[in-house]
Amino acid sequence: MMKKISFISVVLAAILVIVVSGFSSLQKAAETAIDLEKVSLPGATVLAFGPDNVLFVGDSKAAVVHAIPTASQPLKDPVPFNFMDFDLKLAEVLQIDARDLIINDMKIHPVSQEAYFAIKKGHAPDAPSMIAIVSPTDGEIRFLEVTASNSTKSVIKNPASDDLKFWRDIPASTLTITDIDYHDGFIYVAGLSNGEFASTLRKIAYPFTTAQEAIKSLEVYHAVHTQMETRAPIRTMAITAVAGEPTLIASYTCTPLVSVPLSQIGEGNVIKGKTIAELGYGNTPIDMITYWTQEQDGSMDQKLLITHKHRSGSLIAMKDINKAVTEGKGMEGMMAQMPTGTAGMKITYSPTASVLHIDNQNQMMVATLKRNLETGGLDMVSELKGAFLRLSEFISEYDFPSYQYDEKQAATKQFHDMVKPMEGYPELVSEKTKE
Amino acid sequence: MFRNQLYLGFLLALQVSCIPEKAVPKTIALYPTSDTLPENLLRCYVQFSHPMKAVDNLENIKLIDENNTVVKGAIFNNVYELWDAEQQQLTLILDPARVKTGLSAHEHIGSALVTGKSYRLVIEKMETVNHLEVKRFEKQFFVVPSDTIAPSMAHWNLQFPQVGSRDTLRISFRESIDRMSLYHSLTIADSDETVIKGSIEIGAKEKEWKFTPIEKWKKGSYKIHVNTRFADPSGNNLNGLFDHKIGSLKYEKEGERIEIPFSL
Numbered sequence: 174m175m176k177k178i179s180f181i182s183v184v185l186a187a188i189l190v191i192v193v194s195g196f197s198s199l200q201k202a203a204e205t206a207i208d209l210e211k212v213s214l215p216g217a218t219v220l221a222f223g224p225d226n227v228l229f230v231g232d233s234k235a236a237v238v239h240a241i242p243t244a245s246q247p248l249k250d251p252v253p254f255n256f257m258d259f260d261l262k263l264a265e266v267l268q269i270d271a272r273d274l275i276i277n278d279m280k281i282h283p284v285s286q287e288a289y290f291a292i293k294k295g296h297a298p299d300a301p302s303m304i305a306i307v308s309p310t311d312g313e314i315r316f317l318e319v320t321a322s323n324s325t326k327s328v329i330k331n332p333a334s335d336d337l338k339f340w341r342d343i344p345a346s347t348l349t350i351t352d353i354d355y356h357d358g359f360i361y362v363a364g365l366s367n368g369e370f371a372s373t374l375r376k377i378a379y380p381f382t383t384a385q386e387a388i389k390s391l392e393v394y395h396a397v398h399t400q401m402e403t404r405a406p407i408r409t410m411a412i413t414a415v416a417g418e419p420t421l422i423a424s425y426t427c428t429p430l431v432s433v434p435l436s437q438i439g440e441g442n443v444i445k446g447k448t449i450a451e452l453g454y455g456n457t458p459i460d461m462i463t464y465w466t467q468e469q470d471g472s473m474d475q476k477l478l479i480t481h482k483h484r485s486g487s488l489i490a491m492k493d494i495n496k497a498v499t500e501g502k503g504m505e506g507m508m509a510q511m512p513t514g515t516a517g518m519k520i521t522y523s524p525t526a527s528v529l530h531i532d533n534q535n536q537m538m539v540a541t542l543k544r545n546l547e548t549g550g551l552d553m554v555s556e557l558k559g560a561f562l563r564l565s566e567f568i569s570e571y572d573f574p575s576y577q578y579d580e581k582q583a584a585t586k587q588f589h590d591m592v593k594p595m596e597g598y599p600e601l602v603s604e605k606t607k608e
Numbered sequence: 609m610f611r612n613q614l615y616l617g618f619l620l621a622l623q624v625s626c627i628p629e630k631a632v633p634k635t636i637a638l639y640p641t642s643d644t645l646p647e648n649l650l651r652c653y654v655q656f657s658h659p660m661k662a663v664d665n666l667e668n669i670k671l672i673d674e675n676n677t678v679v680k681g682a683i684f685n686n687v688y689e690l691w692d693a694e695q696q697q698l699t700l701i702l703d704p705a706r707v708k709t710g711l712s713a714h715e716h717i718g719s720a721l722v723t724g725k726s727y728r729l730v731i732e733k734m735e736t737v738n739h740l741e742v743k744r745f746e747k748q749f750f751v752v753p754s755d756t757i758a759p760s761m762a763h764w765n766l767q768f769p770q771v772g773s774r775d776t777l778r779i780s781f782r783e784s785i786d787r788m789s790l791y792h793s794l795t796i797a798d799s800d801e802t803v804i805k806g807s808i809e810i811g812a813k814e815k816e817w818k819f820t821p822i823e824k825w826k827k828g829s830y831k832i833h834v835n836t837r838f839a840d841p842s843g844n845n846l847n848g849l850f851d852h853k854i855g856s857l858k859y860e861k862e863g864e865r866i867e868i869p870f871s872l
Contacts, residue, residue: 296661296737345693367690367699368788427705
């Protein structure tokens with residue numbers, strides 16, 4: 174407990190200093206002319222950061238993964254995002270109506286803590302897409318130059334149309350890249366086709382080689398108790414060590430959570446993944462992140478958070494995943510014990526139902542792009558890991574000026590005093606804490 | 609002044625009434641076109657007349673049962689909607705968790721479609737890329753038992769063309785085939801493996817594939833290339849059933865190519 178409080182205190186002091194000086198220039202969104210030729214791609218949908226701060230951009234329209242170097246100043250302090258109505262500001266910079274702005278993905282730069290967005294300017298099939306960048310320190314919006322001479326790319330083959338020469342009036346088979354993850358010299362690319370329903374996971378060596386042979390397509394399947402195969406695509410995934418072995422944790426289109434040792438993924442391999450949990454009916458997973466958190470007893474614990482389109486997020490302890498992968502038999506024999514739709518391990522719900530995109534921002538915060546249910550706008554805001562909520566979104570008895578925290582609520586008070594400046598309300602921190 | 613306004617109003621009304629039929633955005637078709645569909649239906653395609661806004665549409669597409677109740681969670685709500693490159697065809701997936709045996713949703717909620725019942729698929733409030741609202745569309749259909757027979761080439765009926773003609777090569781099937789499979793899983797090549805260019809037409813209820821070449825058929829040997837991903841609307845393909853036991857697939861790898869040789 175003491176350990177936790179001391180950690181919080183240090184962070185709190187840092188935030189108080191930063192917040193007072195920050196956000197003064199938030200209003201002055203970049204109004205410089207945008208050179209579309211330098212910043213636009215046909216259809217950027219998915220982003221992932223790789224080694225040496227390279228940004229992987231999955232372009233579904235062009236069936237290409239770009240690797241674009243990014244240069245950024247390190248930001249060591251935990252500066253929170255407090256960018257309300259981000260979509261309106263971005264639309265203003267692009268000189269379009271906010272309803273014509275599409276935000277496909279968001280990732281946080283591992284060094285600068287800037288948010289990178291894959292966006293599309295307009296709904297037309299040929300509307301340009303771009304990578305917008307916003308910094309937590311000044312809120313200014315800029316666009317990534319995608320034509321940099323040192324960027325490279327890899328073409329994704331679409332097996333559904335390999336043999337086909339297109340003729341007029343034939344609906345094109347498209348492959349939508351749904352997730353990209355980098356691990357140890359390879360990117361893993363998941364995709365969904367509009368013309369078939371099968372696993373499409375590709376492993377591509379990075380740095381990219383010129384030959385297309387570097388692209389390996391493979392089929393993933395997993396078993397449930399009936400030993401039925403799931404011919405289904407991966408929706409979102411994360412790569413993390415499970416019992417010391419690099420493992421792909423994948424969420425399927427039809428809700429199972431599956432583990433596949435990375436060592437099994439290779440050219441032509443038929444992979445038997447293991448179903449380790451079911452996330453329940455009606456889930457549409459969006460993002461998957463892992464992070465370390467400090468437990469009540471001071472120990473560090475790794476968590477896996479999966480956010481969903483219309484539901485609360487699923488928060489799972491990695492030690493439970495380790496156990497399911499190494500000891501358990503996956504879902505075998507567990508079907509009869511499945512009364513509520515989720516099963517396999519303890520799944521805690523996180524209040525992330527309005528979160529469109531989430532990523533690790535720093536050791537203590539996640540950055541989220543979330544729908545503000547009151548204004549209808551998209552807010553780019555940081556939240557504390559574990560809490561996954563904004564105190565300022567709720568009015569409770571704590572908020573009345575006359576409220577007095579008693580001694581038993583020391584930890585609650587400390588949490589509130591830490592979160593208030595983080596959310597842009599440093600003046601509400603109690604005088605004692607400020608001292 | 610008033611007269612001018614009246615005149616302008618008249619011109620405007622005339623212009624509105626003279627908008628050609630093609631300019632009014634609408635839903636052209638919903639595939640499969642059959643009015644009886646299997647309980648384990650996996651995939652549908654909606655064809656629009658205009659390029660459509662490709663986000664936030666799935667809430668506007670509803671499956672409604674005989675009691676006029678919306679069947680919740682029937683259509684899988686993708687994060688990225690599956691459109692073709694022109695944004696005129698949208699792929700709908702019926703929640704595979706409810707279709708597949710052994711998964712929690714199937715065991716506890718069951719299939720979204722129930723044999724012997726009628727349903728309506730209603731599409732409304734969808735917009736073109738320019739925010740023009742598309743007219744409400746409705747398709748009524750009756751549900752028949754699950755399709756648990758994988759497509760088989762043994763049941764194909766082939767009709768070959770005459771040399772020197774631009775006759776249509778026809779393949780007819782016993783059952784309805786997935787629309788995209790008909791466009792993308794069958795091609796014809798000559799003895800040099802050069803793909804023959806031509807146009808594809810799909811027969812009624814997606815039970816026939818009709819290929820008409822651009823150039824006349826020459827004497828020689830040809831092959832029909834068939835991708836084993838060739839599927840029916842329930843996702844059963846030439847390699848096996850969508851919902852199959854491990855080890856029961858014909859080929860270890862999906863997407864193998866099978867060849868049907870023929871000579872003219």
